[in-house]
Amino acid sequence: MSWPALIVLVVGAYGLKAFGVLVLGRPDSTLGARLEPLTSLIPAALFAGLIAVQTVGGDETVVLDARVWGVAAGSVAVWRKAPFVVVVLIAMAVTAFVRWQT
Amino acid sequence: MSTHRREGFVLAAAVGIVGVTFGVLADAAGLSLAQVVVMSALVFTGASQFAAVSVVDTGGSGIAAVGSALLLAARNALYGPVVARLLPAAWIPRASSAQFVIDETTAMASVQETDDDARDAFWWTAIWLWSLWNVGSIGGALLGSVIGAPETWGLDAAFPAAFVALLAPHIRKRPGQAAAVVGAALAVVFTPIAPAGVPLLVAALAVIPGWLVGRREAAA
Numbered sequence: 317m318s319w320p321a322l323i324v325l326v327v328g329a330y331g332l333k334a335f336g337v338l339v340l341g342r343p344d345s346t347l348g349a350r351l352e353p354l355t356s357l358i359p360a361a362l363f364a365g366l367i368a369v370q371t372v373g374g375d376e377t378v379v380l381d382a383r384v385w386g387v388a389a390g391s392v393a394v395w396r397k398a399p400f401v402v403v404v405l406i407a408m409a410v411t412a413f414v415r416w417q418t
Numbered sequence: 419m420s421t422h423r424r425e426g427f428v429l430a431a432a433v434g435i436v437g438v439t440f441g442v443l444a445d446a447a448g449l450s451l452a453q454v455v456v457m458s459a460l461v462f463t464g465a466s467q468f469a470a471v472s473v474v475d476t477g478g479s480g481i482a483a484v485g486s487a488l489l490l491a492a493r494n495a496l497y498g499p500v501v502a503r504l505l506p507a508a509w510i511p512r513a514s515s516a517q518f519v520i521d522e523t524t525a526m527a528s529v530q531e532t533d534d535d536a537r538d539a540f541w542w543t544a545i546w547l548w549s550l551w552n553v554g555s556i557g558g559a560l561l562g563s564v565i566g567a568p569e570t571w572g573l574d575a576a577f578p579a580a581f582v583a584l585l586a587p588h589i590r591k592r593p594g595q596a597a598a599v600v601g602a603a604l605a606v607v608f609t610p611i612a613p614a615g616v617p618l619l620v621a622a623l624a625v626i627p628g629w630l631v632g633r634r635e636a637a638a
Contacts, residue, residue, distance in 0.1 A: 317471070322457060336502075337505060338516065353629050361624035362601065362618060362622055364598035366578070368605040374609075378609055382575070403582070408573060
């Protein structure tokens with residue numbers, strides 16, 4: 317990767333974050349206040365999307381593999397109110413086990 | 419140590435190990451150690467970094483690498499309004515804080531009950547995550563292929579499972595449930611037909627059905 321490309325990436329990645337905080341999240345923005353009912357739902361929408369993509373996403377395809385079992389097991393742990401670290405470890409263990417078995 | 423600081427550390431530890439993978443991949447794609455250091459410290463948004471190096475690794479152009487990485491980074495802009503009230507008001511500290519507005523910090527902050535806890539969770543997650551992501555990437559770049567594939571350890575399931583825990587408080591009410599179900603469905607439907615990053619931007623539109631459900635409930 318060339319240095320100029322990397323610098324564009326650095327500037328662009330930060331620019332997007334800064335746009336979110338400084339423009340979309342301006343404290344005195346009436347637009348921000350009016351959009352609050354929508355922005356408060358962003359975590360629900362995006363985190364669910366993120367979980368879906370990370371669980372069944374491949375290289376521009378949908379792949380069902382050992383991750384599905386691991387995330388399902390982790391979800392049961394969340395539902396049973398297991399501590400965070402337990403949720404993560406259960407998901408990893410089940411995924412590793414299913415992968416090893418197949 | 420309070421619960422959210424411990425959880426922030428656990429999340430960062432998993433991300434740090436993913437950082438090792440990133441370092442290994444970046445090294446294999448021909449990035450210098452200096453480039454890996456600059457990327458992890460300053461780009462600091464994992465999915466974008468993976469996208470950039472895998473495009474470079476498969477012989478893609480710098481423009482293609484930057485383009486796909488920025489598509490994945492675009493969602494960070496949507497996190498701005500979610501965490502904005504927690505960040506310092508003065509211009510320079512506020513602009514600097516923006517660097518740390520990513521999936522993990524937004525998630526840890528957004529599940530706290532009070533703003534004080536949310537602020538604390540945001541910063542502790544940011545500090546742990548930034549440190550361990552950088553240590554991991556540098557380690558990976560230096561060690562190269564000595565470490566086996568992280569998939570063997572099921573690490574690729576650690577991140578989505580962690581986010582199930584972080585999603586849970588957001589789906590206690592009907593509007594959140596609607597947004598989550600539609601968001602996940604849109605992301606899956608668009609995964610095979612759109613470049614990486616786009617499915618998540620489309621998923622963000624799920625706030626609209628969520629909002630409509632909330633409005634109908636309020637009217638009823």
